[in-house]
Amino acid sequence: MSENVDSILGDQASVPAAAEFARRCRDVGLADTPQRRVIFAALTSSKDHPSAEVLHGRVKERLPRISLATVYRNLSLFVEKGLVDGVATASSHARFDANPHKHHHLICKSCASVTDVYSAAYDALGVDRLESGGFEVQEIKVTGYGLCPRCKTKETNDA
Amino acid sequence: MSENVDSILGDQASVPAAAEFARRCRDVGLADTPQRRVIFAALTSSKDHPSAEVLHGRVKERLPRISLATVYRNLSLFVEKGLVDGVATASSHARFDANPHKHHHLICKSCASVTDVYSAAYDALGVDRLESGGFEVQEIKVTGYGLCPRCKTKETNDA
DNA sequence: GTACGTGCAAAATATTTGCGTTACC
């Protein structure tokens, strides 16, 4: 791992961007490694929202020896530290709900529990409010992320 | 599979509820089977939002021979037909996003593509608007589900 | 009676982990 990182990153991650990434890593207590730079740069320059596996494919073009495990490990860390955003899509690890009343969800970031919540204000949100550029929006869901009462207590005690 | 379904369902699914379920199945073109009744009843009587595996455990108490595959198959069908709601949680099959600007997501129900969308109205939604009962809401995300332009075109042509 | 649904077991897919080596600070 003695390659020139700037040349690896090329024009998708200019030197200032690399310095900015190094600073953000320091802020959250992560080492600034070539792998992390390339993963982050690849994600930043992606217009779509790649999965870990797709991103690994792109990153390998620049660091052919990088492992999928490293991509998974670092994406988890980036999400945990708030450097990137994880988007939950359907299927895997899905949870199910047969509550027929209009409601929204609160998801605990710590224990992943799901709580139903009722909000007249959110119920009133219209599909038309999303400027959707050709996308046919059929349904809108509002989800709050945070800490459930149990995990909030635990976190307070740990600290 | 000649057991008495009413006794299997017990008080968690009264006879009227069973009839109601049969009607809803008919409406969406699904056969009314004992497995489906029990899966649906178990979900309806769950206060939490169980995963497929957890639900399978509960359903097995009533139908010990039911397979996990049947639970997966039927949950997918129920979601597809709108009888139950699938809640996407973090981790598995996650997609990632390094867009630092405040934005929301549109997810295509057909191809699972994710599109960023900007909405001043949604950005203005406050955390305080969710009556959260002890849950510490740190972040709110609005997600629209529907058909992306590409899939909408395809669906129109298929029909 | 026929098409659909189920159980079983195997396959496919996705994600995590242990461990020896290497690189960051």
Place this chain on the structure above:
DNA sequence: GGTAACGCAAATATTTTGCACGTAC
């Protein structure tokens, strides 16, 4: 130099599928 990170490969976890048999309508 010590700790954190990496690559590799194996282990887990999750979800889907083929097939033979049984059941709903």
